[in-house]
Amino acid sequence: MSPTETTAAPRGRKLNLNALMVEGRALVALVIIVAVFSALSPNFLNPDNLILMTRHVALNAILAIGMLLVILNGGIDLSVGSSVGLSGVVAGYLLQGANVPGTDQVAYPPVWVVIIIALMVGCLVGWLNGVLVAYLNVAPFIATLGMLYVARGLALLITNGETFTRLSGDKELGNTGFLTVLASDPFGIPFPVWVMVVFALIFSVILNKTPFGRWLYATGGNERAAELSGVPIKRIKVTIYLLAGMCAATVGLLLTADLPAATPKGGELYELNAIAAVVIGGAALSGGRGTIRGTMIGAFVIGFLVDGLVLVGVSVFWQQVVKGAVIILAVAVDQIQQSIQKSRAIRTAAALPPTTDAPTEEMVGV
Amino acid sequence: MTDEPGTDGDVILRAVDIVQTYGVTRALKGVNFEVRRGKVTVLFGENGAGKSTLMKIMSGVEQPTSGHLELDGEVVELESTTHAVDLGISIIHQELNLCPNLNVRDNMFVGRELRTVRGSVDFAAERAVAREVMERLEGAIDPLTLVANLRLGQQQVVEIARALSTKARILIMDEPTSALSAAEVAVLFRVIRELTAQGVAIVYISHHLEEAIEIADYAVVFRDGELVASEDAANISPSWVISKMVGKEAEHDFSGHPREHGDVILELENLRVVDPNSGRVAVQDMNLQLKTGEIVCLYGPMGAGRTELLEALAGRQPIASGKVLLNGTDITGRSIKDRIATGIGLVPEDRQRDGLVQMMTVGKNLSLPSLLSFVKRAFVSRSSEAKDIDWAIKEVRVKTSGPGAPITSLSGGNQQKVVIGKMLMTKPQVLLLDEPTRGIDVGAKAEVFSLLFKAAESGLAVLYATSEIGEAMTSSHRVIVMNRGRVMREFDPLHAERDEVTAASDQLDPQALDSGVVQ
Numbered sequence: 001m002s003p004t005e006t007t008a009a010p011r012g013r014k015l016n017l018n019a020l021m022v023e024g025r026a027l028v029a030l031v032i033i034v035a036v037f038s039a040l041s042p043n044f045l046n047p048d049n050l051i052l053m054t055r056h057v058a059l060n061a062i063l064a065i066g067m068l069l070v071i072l073n074g075g076i077d078l079s080v081g082s083s084v085g086l087s088g089v090v091a092g093y094l095l096q097g098a099n100v101p102g103t104d105q106v107a108y109p110p111v112w113v114v115i116i117i118a119l120m121v122g123c124l125v126g127w128l129n130g131v132l133v134a135y136l137n138v139a140p141f142i143a144t145l146g147m148l149y150v151a152r153g154l155a156l157l158i159t160n161g162e163t164f165t166r167l168s169g170d171k172e173l174g175n176t177g178f179l180t181v182l183a184s185d186p187f188g189i190p191f192p193v194w195v196m197v198v199f200a201l202i203f204s205v206i207l208n209k210t211p212f213g214r215w216l217y218a219t220g221g222n223e224r225a226a227e228l229s230g231v232p233i234k235r236i237k238v239t240i241y242l243l244a245g246m247c248a249a250t251v252g253l254l255l256t257a258d259l260p261a262a263t264p265k266g267g268e269l270y271e272l273n274a275i276a277a278v279v280i281g282g283a284a285l286s287g288g289r290g291t292i293r294g295t296m297i298g299a300f301v302i303g304f305l306v307d308g309l310v311l312v313g314v315s316v317f318w319q320q321v322v323k324g325a326v327i328i329l330a331v332a333v334d335q336i337q338q339s340i341q342k343s344r345a346i347r348t349a350a351a352l353p354p355t356t357d358a359p360t361e362e363m364v365g366v
Numbered sequence: 367m368t369d370e371p372g373t374d375g376d377v378i379l380r381a382v383d384i385v386q387t388y389g390v391t392r393a394l395k396g397v398n399f400e401v402r403r404g405k406v407t408v409l410f411g412e413n414g415a416g417k418s419t420l421m422k423i424m425s426g427v428e429q430p431t432s433g434h435l436e437l438d439g440e441v442v443e444l445e446s447t448t449h450a451v452d453l454g455i456s457i458i459h460q461e462l463n464l465c466p467n468l469n470v471r472d473n474m475f476v477g478r479e480l481r482t483v484r485g486s487v488d489f490a491a492e493r494a495v496a497r498e499v500m501e502r503l504e505g506a507i508d509p510l511t512l513v514a515n516l517r518l519g520q521q522q523v524v525e526i527a528r529a530l531s532t533k534a535r536i537l538i539m540d541e542p543t544s545a546l547s548a549a550e551v552a553v554l555f556r557v558i559r560e561l562t563a564q565g566v567a568i569v570y571i572s573h574h575l576e577e578a579i580e581i582a583d584y585a586v587v588f589r590d591g592e593l594v595a596s597e598d599a600a601n602i603s604p605s606w607v608i609s610k611m612v613g614k615e616a617e618h619d620f621s622g623h624p625r626e627h628g629d630v631i632l633e634l635e636n637l638r639v640v641d642p643n644s645g646r647v648a649v650q651d652m653n654l655q656l657k658t659g660e661i662v663c664l665y666g667p668m669g670a671g672r673t674e675l676l677e678a679l680a681g682r683q684p685i686a687s688g689k690v691l692l693n694g695t696d697i698t699g700r701s702i703k704d705r706i707a708t709g710i711g712l713v714p715e716d717r718q719r720d721g722l723v724q725m726m727t728v729g730k731n732l733s734l735p736s737l738l739s740f741v742k743r744a745f746v747s748r749s750s751e752a753k754d755i756d757w758a759i760k761e762v763r764v765k766t767s768g769p770g771a772p773i774t775s776l777s778g779g780n781q782q783k784v785v786i787g788k789m790l791m792t793k794p795q796v797l798l799l800d801e802p803t804r805g806i807d808v809g810a811k812a813e814v815f816s817l818l819f820k821a822a823e824s825g826l827a828v829l830y831a832t833s834e835i836g837e838a839m840t841s842s843h844r845v846i847v848m849n850r851g852r853v854m855r856e857f858d859p860l861h862a863e864r865d866e867v868t869a870a871s872d873q874l875d876p877q878a879l880d881s882g883v884v885q
């Protein structure tokens with residue numbers, strides 16, 4: 001499904017090898033993690049444990065899919081963790097019964113309405129991000145950093161800092177089913193895992209088969225060239241942030257059902273795990289490079305690593321150190337690979353004039 | 367400049383039997399090359415002939431597979447560009463390497479700042495050196511000017527100043543004039559002459575034949591990784607250079623091409639374009655009609671408003687007032703996407719910055735603007751996309767191993783053909799091209815125009831901008847001379863002399879100044 005392996009040609013195959021190497025790195029990391037932890041703990045490869053770990057992976061993976069879209073464009077979305085909290089809280093609020101403004105009546109919307117409203121909240125946050133970035137030219141980092149606080153603050157305002165726990169609904173009110181569906185295990189596999197699989201498939205198709213997908217890669221690769229080719233770059237930006245918000249709201253719903261509780265603190269720092277998964281999966285933060293498959297592998301690397309460390313009894317403090325080191329290692333290896341590729345490209349294209357020189361690099365240190 | 371003893375004409379740097387191989391490709395096949403003190407040695411050759419590779423070796427960017435360099439008669443191994451600079455060899459790349467956010471002085475000393483005793487940067491000393499170097503260059507550029515505020519030609523002077531402040535004895539210039547106006551080229555040549563008088567050796571690469579011959583003392587020609595000819599500049603002519611470069615005479619002249627034009631397809635009515643950053647009027651109330659099958663050239667110096675006009679027509683720059691009609695449809699306020707769909711597209715001047723997505727393959731670059739036409743039920747149909755890509759590769763004759771090849775694997779000329787091909791794939795009625803032959807070799811230039819003329823025969827209207835008079839005169843049906851955002855005059859290249867046309871572009875229209883073109 002990699003975007004680079006679609007056109008079959010002698011030179012194309014060579015490029016695939018490179019793409020495979022980038023993803024291969026994440027895959028190697030995953031194999032090592034599985035090997036080490038299954039050696040240290042007999043329980044690691046136990047089916048129940050695998051399902052449990054995958055359930056944890058699923059939430060981050062769904063978030064990472066949305067993050068991948070934004071990163072492919074060369075942007076970043078720091079607000080998704082807060083969107084997780086906000087949409088979860090909105091769902092919890094509606095399930096407990098929402099006061100109809102101006103009256104003393106309480107509304108109990110059916111579960112499907114709750115889900116749609118919660119998703120729309122996520123989309124709205126994302127859409128705002130997109131408008132800020134695309135039309136007001138606010139840097140993505142700043143726009144979504146601001147939204148991180150705004151959304152979290154709103155979540156706290158709605159709950160007044162409390163946690164909603166009455167989520168099962170009432171038969172007489174006709175709003176049951178939230179927990180029984182979202183926290184169910186169809187065919188023995190947790191519901192979030194199914195959602196992850198469906199999302200991965202859908203977005204993989206979108207990225208590889210639709211004009212939108214191609215446009216997204218093009219805008220991330222060279223926005224000016226894409227614009228002159230008639231690519232609607234602003235609309236694409238708004239769309240990807242909206243989709244990232246939608247993914248975040250999905251995670252918010254799944255998390256709320258999983259706990260089961262709607263807490264305004266839900267999803268805190270999730271954005272960082274999502275970014276880590278995307279980056280470990282071989283995506284370039286500068287945009288234009290990255291795949292769903294790589295991102296999924298990245299999410300598994302992070303998830304299995306954290307759960308494995310817990311399983312073998314490594315202290316919480318050391319867990320953080322190891323996790324951070326793995327992220328840095330992954331990106332460092334990526335950079336080394338890229339510079340090798342670059343020098344290779346320079347050689348093959350010896351006729352082209354060199355584009356980088358020492359001064360610009362040294363400016364970074366000044 | 368240099369205190370070394372020696373007479374002009376002495377060989378200071380010699381490349382001996384240089385072979386450079388990349389995998390199976392042999393970029394240089396045993397080249398012997400000499401650089402002489404106080405002389406300008408010009409390198410000619412098509413892209414991929416090996417010029418750039420040799421320059422990379424001589425400036426320490428790459429080490430040769432075999433062979434060696436001799437500096438002042440002694441064998442040297444250049445380990446890095448810094449090492450080469452230490453030995454007095456500097457290179458100025460085609461793309462300028464300046465930090466626009468820093469001033470001239472800081473750019474000159476970035477990375478090798480002068481220090482005071484206490485270790486802080488000695489700005490006063492840097493400024494003094496910068497002044498001194500600038501005076502040698504007769505460039506009245508204040509060392510404290512922000513580079514972003516300098517014209518391209520002045521930025522080039524800053525690059526040269528930086529090289530000189532490193533006490534360069536050998537200065538390699540790669541396409542130094544590709545972005546300069548005629549007046550700026552004259553300044554550059556004067557600077558080069560001053561440098562050679564001071565004993566600096568210049569190695570000069572250019573695709574502008576006439577210009578390069580003018581400045582040359584010695585000329586060498588590369589072809590397919592070999593040095594095929596070496597001659598005193600007094601004995602050479604453009605046709606000699608071309609014949610050596612391509613192995614045969616290859617002068618192209620399309621001006622006599624059949625010219626049967628149809629109806630008016632593009633119409634500009636009092637078009638005014640304002641630079642959104644500076645508020646300057648870039649194009650002043652322009653009227654123009656373009657007919658189907660017609661190839662029209664916009665000729666003029668830098669800042670004439672050619673680029674702004676083309677970008678405004680393509681939708682990149684806003685149109686301040688006036689109208690653009692394409693086939694009778696008013697497209698004035700439309701998006702780039704809509705304009706491409708209506709049948710007008712731009713091949714930009716800077717293909718790396720505006721033309722190509724470097725991470726994508728040849729095929730995906732080609733199909734990017736026309737992607738929607740391959741959509742069947744929401745998905746891109748691979749088969750119809752591949753079919754059209756193959757058509758385009760054949761139509762514009764891209765030399766590539768296939769549509770799956772990385773775009774960066776192509777030579778400059780072939781990349782340019784891809785940018786043209788991707789716009790042709792949108793089936794345009796009007797094709798706009800900004801400096802379509804910038805930085806590509808002679809053979810590719812002729813190919814680019816031959817495919818434009820071929821497309822014009824089937825009804826395409828072409829509007830292109832150039833600052834090369836030869837190109838304007840040999841490759842168009844009509845030459846429109848612009849200066850300061852105004853149309854100065856119009857010429858039929860069959861019935862006009864080159865001098866007449868260049869003179870028209872230099873002319874200052876007093877009316878234009880009065881009416882406030884420069885605000």
